Amino acid sequence: MKINFKIALFSALFLAFAIGACHSSKKTTYQKDYLNESDAARNQRMEWWREARFGLFIHWGLYAVPAGEWGEKNTYGEWIRTTAEIPLKTYDGFVGKFNPTQFSAHDWVQMAKNAGMKYIVITSKHHDGFAIYDSKVSDFDVMATPFKRDILKELADECKKEGIKLCFYHSIMDWHHPDYLPRRNWETDRSTKGAKFDRYVTYMKKQLKELLTNYGDAPHVLWFDGEWESTWNSEYGKDLYNYVRSLKPDIIINNRVGAHRDGMAGFTAPGQFAGDFGTPEQEIPATGLPGMDWESCMTMNNNWGYNKADKNFKSTKELLHNLTDIASKGGNFLLNVGPTAEGLFPTESIQRLKEIGEWMKKNGESIHGTLASPIGSFDWGRVTMKTKGENTILYLHVFNSPSHGQIILHGIANTPMGAAYLAAPMTKSPHFERVDDAIVLDVPTKLLDPINTVIMLQLKGKPDIHMVPVVKNKLTTFVESMYVSLADEGGNAEIHYTLDGTQPTIFSATYLTPIKIEETTTVTARSFRDDQPISGTMQQSFWKKEPKASTPVAAAAPGLQYFYFEGKWEKLPPFDSMKALKKGTVTNFDRSAKNKLGENYGFEYRGFIKLPTTGIYTFSTASDDGSVLLIDNEMLVDNDGLHGTKKVAGTLALQAGYHEFIVRYFNSVGGEDLKVTWASETMDEQPIPDNALFHVKAK
């Protein structure tokens, strides 16, 4: 009998494993681990995308039917199902009204191509769960509408013909599928009983397999989105990345396949799985990001999906400046159009695409296939770069006439070979000459192009650029003394410096090793070669600080006091004047005392932090949503407000010993996150250890 029992037990365990394996996508293995890819293979795969620099985003689906209007309001977009709290059955009613008889794949692709766009990213399925293609695994698709045409198939054929790369946006979040979790918190009528998230992932993979295998060489990019909810994580993301690449190895996948995207800033937290490129949304990074692939996506007006009342369209000038700014920082620009329920681009979008195309027709080479500016950005405009054979071309994008009619480009050691107007090469070339480390060009006050006049500056040889010497120190404050480290990142140069604020010459001190300073000092440095300056001048002051005194604490007990609150806030409320729902002590920033939903709650953590040494300390909070950090009752980190995970740091000179320490945090809805770190001159950034946190027991 025992043997039978064992067999029965083994069979039951095997069956459970088998069911678990087929539902738990997290455990699947693929014939190749695409996460471990050589740089050469990755560069080859990314090549067309980096060359493209400019693409069209299209948000199109059932939400075009209400066109932003529901009840008394007309400000909705593609989120209308949930922001207007439209019940599922009511929203499904739009299926019978979606009949875009004026849709023409030819017209759409022509408008994109004529605008100088090299790829199109269209929503195969947005958060509402509706598929605008013929899906065999869902009835909630375009074949259920009166239109009954596979929109993606028609676009794929047209893009193939016109040499445009067709790409698909696919939402992980799905407000329609019964197995997707979590539900919208207002959707109390849709039970979660029996819902299995892993079964939803299996369904999503089936739809992705349709998208990856039924449309020829499309999609060239899978643009995931809706990855921020609590049910999705990096493990699912890595599995999905491998799954997609196993079906189409050369495809490119954005970072929203994973988790831990830093909100609209769009980059994945360091150390986390980040797909193939970052996705800033409605914003452009302040500077280029060497070695990183990224794409800024933006709307033309305020909405991604069509809203008939939204006439707040950006001007063509602003759109072209955005395109140039992004390319000058080494990124791609994905510009959105939200077509109408009839299948037409809004006339304002058509007009802008046409005007952008007119500029791109004459200046496209200064965008396509370019690299980021090697000399930064300027008040008068932006710079993009190309290497041509053994030489280098700088494209100077002049948005507005420079002061004194001159463009001064510091730090270029190359010999200038020529200059010309890209759009009018026969026009008299701008005069240029070398002055010290700079190339100076004369630019007329009346520019050829009122939006962006491009001057091509040809340089001999590969880029030989010397931005000002770089200060390698993270801190500019010290308590006793510090060593200032400088570097010339262009190579083959000698740095000379002064410590009294005067301009360095070839006769000034030569930088050989880090400079020791013991009082507040201004360091001024410049790079030289063959006794000639080859960079501009860097000036940085370093301040000596008196450390704040520590606080004697008797009978300090481990951990912080916590006070728990609930409420709907857009910024931190005055917790210290509110009655806490719960309170106690925690060893760190533990939030297990919060409500089960993890929404609309806040904490105050209060006590002492014990510093091991006297010195300069940097504290930071990375939180979704808002947080603040106070030392000795003084605000040091203000990271308040509604936002995705955002990090803010503050630096202070502090004496070893105890200092009063408060962290306040709140979460509204959606993602939630709180990380609190410290660092000093002698300690790398790390989470504050439990053994540094104390409180004084109430008597």
Ligand code: FHN
């Ligand atoms: O929620 C979506 C939104 O509807 C739109 O698709 C944008 C475009 O990138 N992405 C999400 C918001 O970050």
